[in-house]
Amino acid sequence: MSYLIPAEPISIEQQVKRSLFRCSIAHCPDRGAAEIFIRRIALQHKDANHNCWAMIAGPPDEPQGYGMSDDGEPRGCAGKPMFTVLQHSGIGEIAVVVSRWFGGIKLGTGGMARAYSSSVQLGLTALTTILKIHYSCLTLTLPYEYLQTVEYLLRQIEGKIIEQDYSEQIRLELEVPTERLNNFVQEIEEKSQGQIHYFRP
Incomplete structure (x- = not known):
């Protein structure tokens, strides 16, 4: 099958009720590459309150490349919404980390899920892709x-x-x-x- 993959890494951010959300995306052809990327971003943003992530580390239709983490946020409020956006994009060989710096205002579980998913959507909008054949x-x-x-x-x-x-x-x-x-x-x-x-x- 043919599918889109990231052409180059990007980082983009937004503010939601004083919390800063920074979305980092990279091409990761397998789980090993995705895990290295996630660790690198977590180390780079070690001052963030959370470094949540999602991956499709392989073709979009192969579940063995799927993964996600809430990294301490309430269960299901970060990794899963992020992964859902990735899955609907049809892009493969991709990993995304959303780093959050808490701004003092609680978002609630629904607001948190929207903030994480919209951060990934923002990143995908800015992402350049190429077709892998x-x-x-x-x-x-x-x-x-x-x-x-x-x-x-x-x-x-x-x-x-x-x-x-x-x-x-x-x-x-x-x-x-x-x-x-x-x-x-x-x-x-x-x-x-x-x-x-x-x-x-």
Whole structure:
């Protein structure tokens, strides 16, 4: 699958009833990277009253990358609202920490949840993202007359030739966007009338 990921880390803040909320976001491809980022922000903002966090450390639809923490705030008032915003964004490989400096006015559980979720929404609005495309490997063996056809079809789907070998026939090692692999194979079969042979490692 293809999905958006953060292009670069950002930090943005807002004030809610004198409390300062600073949202820090970074690209974290796995849980290890997310945990390092969370520890770094918590150390950087060790004077904050709370450093709450949420992560989707992997593809958006893989629960093993999910995580959240209230870091001492009332249960369910910080980490969960933050995670919900992340989940609805469709962005993957992302971790967010919202650091709070208490301003003396209590927000209540509802107000606190809104403050944490709106901090993440503010961060996502400012975040630059890029599209991550997953590729599958494919090996082709083809007569020389079909090389231009294969190259044309590859360009249409932003595929890549990784290795090539020219002997009696051409052998190509390809990387093809996974979402378009089946259509690509079907097209080369139709255009070559079965003369292009393929193998999926």
